[in-house]
Amino acid sequence: MEKILEVKDLKVSFQVYGGEVQAVRGINFDLYKGETLAVVGESGSGKSVLNQTIMKLIPMPPGKITGGQILFHGQDIVKKTDKEMEKIRGKEISMIFQDPMTSLNPTMKVGHQIMEVLLKHQNMKSQQAKERAIELLRLVGIPMPEKRVNQYPHEFSGGMRQRAMIAIALAANPSLLIADEPTTALDVTIQAQILELMKDLQKKMDTSIIFITHDLGVVANVADRVAVMYAGQIVEIGTVDEIFYDPRHPYTWGLLASMPSLDSDHKSELAAIPGTPPDLTNPPKGDAFAARNQYAMAIDFEEEPPMFQISETHFAKTWLLHPDAPKVEPPEAVKRKMRKLSSTFDKPVLVKEGK
Amino acid sequence: MEDKLLEIKHLKQYFNIGRPNQVKAVDDVSFDIYRGETLGLVGESGCGKSTTGRTIIRLYDATSGQVLFNGENVHGKKSNSELKKFNRKMQMIFQDPYASLNPRMTVADIIAEGIDIHGLAKGKKERMERVYELLETVGLNKEHANRYPHEFSGGQRQRIGIARALAVEPEFIIADEPISALDVSIQAQVVNLMKKLQREKGLTYLFIAHDLSMVKYISDRIGVMYFGKLVELAPADDLYKNAMHPYTKSLLSAIPLPDPESERTRRRILYDPASHHYGENEKVEMREIAPGHLVYCSENEFEQYKTQYKK
Numbered sequence: 170m171e172k173i174l175e176v177k178d179l180k181v182s183f184q185v186y187g188g189e190v191q192a193v194r195g196i197n198f199d200l201y202k203g204e205t206l207a208v209v210g211e212s213g214s215g216k217s218v219l220n221q222t223i224m225k226l227i228p229m230p231p232g233k234i235t236g237g238q239i240l241f242h243g244q245d246i247v248k249k250t251d252k253e254m255e256k257i258r259g260k261e262i263s264m265i266f267q268d269p270m271t272s273l274n275p276t277m278k279v280g281h282q283i284m285e286v287l288l289k290h291q292n293m294k295s296q297q298a299k300e301r302a303i304e305l306l307r308l309v310g311i312p313m314p315e316k317r318v319n320q321y322p323h324e325f326s327g328g329m330r331q332r333a334m335i336a337i338a339l340a341a342n343p344s345l346l347i348a349d350e351p352t353t354a355l356d357v358t359i360q361a362q363i364l365e366l367m368k369d370l371q372k373k374m375d376t377s378i379i380f381i382t383h384d385l386g387v388v389a390n391v392a393d394r395v396a397v398m399y400a401g402q403i404v405e406i407g408t409v410d411e412i413f414y415d416p417r418h419p420y421t422w423g424l425l426a427s428m429p430s431l432d433s434d435h436k437s438e439l440a441a442i443p444g445t446p447p448d449l450t451n452p453p454k455g456d457a458f459a460a461r462n463q464y465a466m467a468i469d470f471e472e473e474p475p476m477f478q479i480s481e482t483h484f485a486k487t488w489l490l491h492p493d494a495p496k497v498e499p500p501e502a503v504k505r506k507m508r509k510l511s512s513t514f515d516k517p518v519l520v521k522e523g524k
Numbered sequence: 525m526e527d528k529l530l531e532i533k534h535l536k537q538y539f540n541i542g543r544p545n546q547v548k549a550v551d552d553v554s555f556d557i558y559r560g561e562t563l564g565l566v567g568e569s570g571c572g573k574s575t576t577g578r579t580i581i582r583l584y585d586a587t588s589g590q591v592l593f594n595g596e597n598v599h600g601k602k603s604n605s606e607l608k609k610f611n612r613k614m615q616m617i618f619q620d621p622y623a624s625l626n627p628r629m630t631v632a633d634i635i636a637e638g639i640d641i642h643g644l645a646k647g648k649k650e651r652m653e654r655v656y657e658l659l660e661t662v663g664l665n666k667e668h669a670n671r672y673p674h675e676f677s678g679g680q681r682q683r684i685g686i687a688r689a690l691a692v693e694p695e696f697i698i699a700d701e702p703i704s705a706l707d708v709s710i711q712a713q714v715v716n717l718m719k720k721l722q723r724e725k726g727l728t729y730l731f732i733a734h735d736l737s738m739v740k741y742i743s744d745r746i747g748v749m750y751f752g753k754l755v756e757l758a759p760a761d762d763l764y765k766n767a768m769h770p771y772t773k774s775l776l777s778a779i780p781l782p783d784p785e786s787e788r789t790r791r792r793i794l795y796d797p798a799s800h801h802y803g804e805n806e807k808v809e810m811r812e813i814a815p816g817h818l819v820y821c822s823e824n825e826f827e828q829y830k831t832q833y834k835k
Contacts, residue, residue, distance in 0.1 A: 211707035212678075327569075356568035356734060361778040361792055383708050386737075386780030390787040409784045427712035428782055429741035438719070439741070441712035445677050506783070 173344055173377050174200035174223070179237035181215075181222050184230060188450040192218040194401035195237070200345070205371065205378040207388040207409075209424070210398035213446050216381050219398070220347045223379075224262055225254050241345070260290040263338040267350040269330035273322040279306075279333050280318030286340040305336040310366055328359035332366065339370060349381045364390055385428055389413060394482070397421050400447055400457035407483035414508045416499070417477075417485040417517075419464045426500040440500050456488070464489060464497050477517040480510070490517040529696060529728050530557040530580070535589035537572070537579045549575040551752035552589070554810065557696075562722065562729040564743030564760070566736055566775070572752040573732050577698045580730070581614050593696070612642055615689035619701035621681035625673040631684055632669040635659070638692040658687040663717060679710035686717065690725075698730045703738065715742055736779050740764060745816070748772045751797075754810065758817040768819045768829045771795045800825070 181193040192215045200206055208216045221227045223239055225246060239246040241262070249257070266272040274282060280302045287298040299318065306314035309332040322330055331351060338346055348367070352360040368391060371378060380391055388395055388409070395412040397405040397420065405418040416422055426440035444461040447453050453460065459469035468474075468488050477490035488494055498504065537550040549572045557563050565573045579586050582598055591598040598610055615638075618624035625634055632655045636645075645651035656666045662683040673681055682702060689697055699718070703711040715738065721727060733739050739746060740760050747757045748771065756769040767773045774795035780787060802808055806822045813819055813829045821829060 211709055357736065357778040357780075358568060358775065358795075361780070364780070365792075384780065385708070385782035386787075389782050389784045390780045390790075392784075413782065413784050424708060425782065427709050429737050438716055439712040441716055442709040443713070445679065445710075 170201040170204075172199050173202050173242060175238075175240040176219075176223070177238040177240070179219070179222065179239060180235045181218055181227065181232060182235050183227075183232050185450075190449050191452055192401055192449060193222065194449075194452065196401075196403055198396060198403060198406060200377050200379065202344070202377055203371070203375045204393040205380055205391050207380045207382060207392035207395045208398060209381075209383060209385065209388055209395060211383060211446060213449070214398040215401040215449075216398050217349055218401075220264075220349060220379060220381055223345075224258060224264055224347065225249065225251075226264075256290075259286050259343070260341045261343055262345045262347065263341070263343040265331070265334050265338050265346065265348045265351045267353050269327060269334050269354070270322070272334060273330060275322055278319055278321055279325065283318075283333075283337050283340050286337060290341040301340070302336075305340055306333070308370070309333070309336045309339075310362075311336075327355055328362065331355060331359075331363055335363075335366065335370070339374065339376070342374060343376060345379070346376050347379045347381070350383070351380075352387060353382070353384070360387070367391065385424065397424070400452060401449055402457070402486065403484075404458065404487070405485040407480070407485075411480065411483040411510060414506055415479075415483070415510050415513065416503060417479055417483075417490060418487045419462050419489065419499075420458050421485075422499045422503045423461075425506075426502040440502060466494065476520040478514065478520050479517050480512040480514055482512070484520065485517075491519075492516070527559040528556045529559040529594065531590070531592040532556070532576075532580065533590040533592070535576070535579060535591060536587045537575050537584055538587045541587065548752045550579060553749075553752075553754045554589075555747055555754060555757055557728060557730060559695075559728055560722075560726050561744040562731055562742055564739035564746040565730060565732045565749060566734060566739050566746060567749035568734065568775075571749040573749050574700050576749070577616070577700050577730060577732050581616055581698055582610070583616075608642065612638075612692045613694050614696045614698070615692065615694040617682070617685050617689050617697060617699040617702045620705055621678050621685055622673075622705075624685055625681055627673055630670050630672060631655075631659075631676075634673070634684060635669075635687050635691050638688065642692055644692065654691070658691055661690065661721070662687045663713075677710075678706050679713060682706060682714050683717065686714075686721070690721070694727070696728045696730070698732070700732045701734070702731075704733065704735065711738065718742065736775065737781075748775065753820060755820040756818065757810070762814075762817055766814075766817070766834055768813060768817070768833065769821070770799060771797075 176196055176198050179193055179196045183190045183192060196219060210216045218227060222234065234247050280299060283302040283305055284298040287293045287301055303314045303318050306317055311317050311329060311332055325333060352363050355363060382388060392409045394408050396403045399420050405421050412421060416425060423442040427442060429439060442461055447457050455471050456469040456474050459465040466488060474486050474488045476484050476486050478484050489497060533554050535550055535553045539547045539549055553576060567573045578584050580591050586599050635655050635658055636651055639645050639651055639654055645654055655669055659665060659668055664680065664683055703714050706714060722729065731739060731742055743760045746760050746763045747754050750771045756772045767776055774793045777793040802822055808820065808822050810818045810820050811826045814833050819829055
């Protein structure tokens with residue numbers, strides 16, 4: 170499969186009063202054509218910063234890319250100037266935001282906001298662009314697009330606005346779409362419609378999607394692969410089945426166990442992850458999750474764990490996979506869903522640094 | 525039958541009455557809440573679930589209908605002392621822990637505000653002791669008392685909100701989307717805390733939310749609202765196993781589950797309000813199709829649902 174994006178040892182930090190916040194601390198991943206990678210993690214885990222960095226949308230200063238590469242179609246985005254980025258944003262990579270009300274311009278007709286992209290990137294004539302805008306609105310399932318194209322965002326409902334946002338994002342046929350919590354502000358029924366729409370459009374256009382969310386139900390629905398982020402690092406990455414049916418990192422266990430499932434007994438207590446995420450101005454020594462981790466060992470407080478490879482596609486960053494580590498049992502709620510996957514290696518393999 | 529703490533009878537809350545933009549936010553809703561239980565209220569945004577909560581606690585004056593708390597009507601003319609009595613017994617926890625705490629007050633003053641108003645502490649020392657005790661109950665500590673809300677994370681602020689509600693020793697708490705603004709890992713902490721407090725203090729909750737899996741987890745019974753009407757009310761497990769109203773079915777079929785396999789095979793059910801084909805004179809109301817399981821339906825549907833209902 171064709172790789173469209175390679176992120177290599179990316180580090181991003183922000184200069185703030187009181188020090189330097191290391192928001193992204195050495196991230197590696199690849200994205201293939203036509204796949205959906207879900208990025209999960211709690212607020213402050215760096216998932217939004219990671220994706221804004223790929224778009225080069227972080228304000229610099231105070232933000233700064235302190236190391237690493239972002240190869241998009243083989244070209245390093247980190248080195249691009251603002252002028253060069255303008256040609257990529259909206260055309261090659263586009264973004265859908267969480268709140269459709271604040272990310273649409275309230276003083277511009279919806280049709281014009283779609284046409285803007287077409288006029289800039291596709292060199293269309295205004296009449297032609299308008300026809301295409303109507304077509305795009307129809308594509309995203311907005312009824313009566315001929316009328317809707319001349320309306321303002323406030324005349325649209327929340328779900329309709331998000332559809333209009335998707336139409337804008339897809340107007341120039343981007344090869345990468347970054348969706349930052351696109352359904353969090355929506356109701357479940359509307360959320361289901363938007364997710365169906367996104368999957369449908371992905372099939373038609375063969376777009377790759379990075380989908381940021383904290384809802385594991387949504388992840389299970391849309392993702393091909395999942396990256397779990399904690400304190401600015403990817404702690405586990407694998408196919409959606411590997412993450413849900415064979416998770417290896419205690420933080421992933423914690424996330425899975427803290428969600429009530431519909432068949433769970435409501436007399437039992439939810440397995441909450443105690444404490445709060447660490448302060449990234451002074452990232453803790455060793456494993457950043459150690460302080461909240463009931464399985465933490467002495468080494469977790471001393472030395473940062475390396476990546477271990479569990480299968481061709483599955484990686485986890487925890488000392489528990491080391492051959493000398495004691496065998497531990499994941500929480501009950503996770504164990505119930507565990508199953509043996511055929512692709513798993515006999516033994517976790519240590520990944521050499523700098524992969 | 526169990527002891528009814530709250531009876532809501534034909535509650536209506538209309539806005540902009542008589543004007544073209546009249547909204548029937550809550551339209552003839554009746555239900556009871558039993559002492560010590562958690563009633564979950566779900567529905568999409570704009571269905572009137574928050575308005576129902578706010579009308580019950582008298583943040584809005586009801587257009588018509590009754591809210592009986594321990595047999596006494598909450599609405600209607602009241603003297604200040606009577607109002608105070610109700611305010612003490614009913615408290616609310618809000619959705620947004622950032623907006624619902626006064627940024628200029630210390631945590632101690634926020635929590636003690638109710639204690640001061642109701643004169644529940646004799647002297648400064650007792651007041652502070654109460655505050656410390658409440659902070660500990662919700663999993664914070666003494667040192668937090670003199671800080672300001674901005675120094676806390678979302679989960680901690682929600683705990684302060686809970687401590688404030690508990691300060692006046694209420695019997696009944698309305699929690700309006702108390703966990704929606706929190707992270708997954710923190711949501712579980714707050715829900716566990718609410719369950720623990722319920723066990724220890726015998727509290728009764730009205731839990732308003734749109735996250736159905738969390739509602740199912742915390743609630744004993746669940747009410748489903750659609751466009752200002754209560755369409756189904758049933759024990760939590762029963763609602764999930766035996767959803768009868770087509771809107772409930774469509775809502776349940778839309779929840780994404782954290783299980784890739786079931787997601788791949790999921791079929792969403794669509795709800796079309798026109799599918800009922802109610803006749804002009806047909807009486808549509810809440811009917812009990814099984815003990816404790818009420819559905820908003822017509823006479824014909826009632827017979828149909830009863831045969832469909834599985835034990």
